[in-house]
Amino acid sequence: MDLFDLSGSVAIVTGGNGGIGRGIALGLAEAGADVAIAARNEEKTATVVAEIKALGRRAVGIRCDVAKKTDIEAAVASTTANLGTPGILVANSGIALGTRPEALPEEDWDRVLDTNLKGVFLFSQAVYAGMKALGGGKIITIGSMYSIFGGAQSAPYGASKGGVVQLTRSLAVAWAPDNIQVNCILPGWIVTEMTGWGGRERRHFSERIVARTPAGRWGEAEELAGAGVFLASRASDFVTGISLPVDGGWAVMG
Ligand code: NDP
Numbered sequence: 001m002d003l004f005d006l007s008g009s010v011a012i013v014t015g016g017n018g019g020i021g022r023g024i025a026l027g028l029a030e031a032g033a034d035v036a037i038a039a040r041n042e043e044k045t046a047t048v049v050a051e052i053k054a055l056g057r058r059a060v061g062i063r064c065d066v067a068k069k070t071d072i073e074a075a076v077a078s079t080t081a082n083l084g085t086p087g088i089l090v091a092n093s094g095i096a097l098g099t100r101p102e103a104l105p106e107e108d109w110d111r112v113l114d115t116n117l118k119g120v121f122l123f124s125q126a127v128y129a130g131m132k133a134l135g136g137g138k139i140i141t142i143g144s145m146y147s148i149f150g151g152a153q154s155a156p157y158g159a160s161k162g163g164v165v166q167l168t169r170s171l172a173v174a175w176a177p178d179n180i181q182v183n184c185i186l187p188g189w190i191v192t193e194m195t196g197w198g199g200r201e202r203r204h205f206s207e208r209i210v211a212r213t214p215a216g217r218w219g220e221a222e223e224l225a226g227a228g229v230f231l232a233s234r235a236s237d238f239v240t241g242i243s244l245p246v247d248g249g250w251a252v253m254g
Helices: 019-030 042-054 069-082 106-134 155-178 193-200 203-212 221-232
Strands: 010-014 034-039 059-063 088-091 137-142 180-187 243-246
Touching: 010 019, 010 069, 010 106, 019 034, 019 042, 019 088, 019 221, 034 042, 034 069, 042 059, 059 069, 069 106, 088 106, 088 221, 106 137, 106 155, 106 180, 137 155, 137 221, 155 180, 180 221, 221 243
Parallel strands: 010 034, 010 088, 034 059, 088 137, 137 180, 180 243
Antiparallel strands: none
């Protein structure tokens, strides 16, 4: 399907060195895109860069802390110099700290919001001029079921992910005249390092997730690739500002 063909496109995937970011990065590469992986852990990044190259695409790894504007600007410049102007951004990097709100240190609030929300905004801002010059682009943000629901230990995470949905809508409206589509993916419960600490290793919790998910299982990171390719490709040219759950039905379970 030509509509989904990403040949000749350049994508930046933040946090593409593991979990959901890796799943989407490999999907974009399989669809034909060259990919820059922007994250902090260079060893993990090198592994995914090699996986993308093995698919026959060009790839670079860039050390980047998305909470730092200078790192973001350097990552966009380095991607442009090495692969070309990015027409696709997947702003996927994120952290989750599980603490009840009454015990939450201010620094933890700032760290989560700076990474999960401000980082998405600054990265989007940094790619805007290049996308506009290309004649259009695709920005994909990553929300969560906590964009919709609350959690006793999720105050900063939920605030950041709710914010990502609203940021997505505002960027979509602002940049629609530039042919830049901005959409959000809302993953359900996906097997990654992030959910390993409090998820699958705590059997009770894991079983509750499975029981509440209509599909009756956790999702795999690779299962986000389909939505990623759709929202990165011409197939979604008239789709903007949406938040697409990829959750095995979690969000519609009564
Ligand atoms: P992982 O912990 O596996 O991946 C998180 C990624 O974010 C890593 O690649 C990490 O790379 C990167 N990252 C974290 N902090 C920074 C930073 N300051 N600068 C740059 N990169 C950073 O978790 P997931 O794959 O599960 O999470 C990916 C996204 O999906 C997150 O936004 C998360 O909130 C969201 N999500 C996950 C769900 C799940 O069930 N797994 C459900 C809903 C949403 P490095 O440490 O090398 O910087």
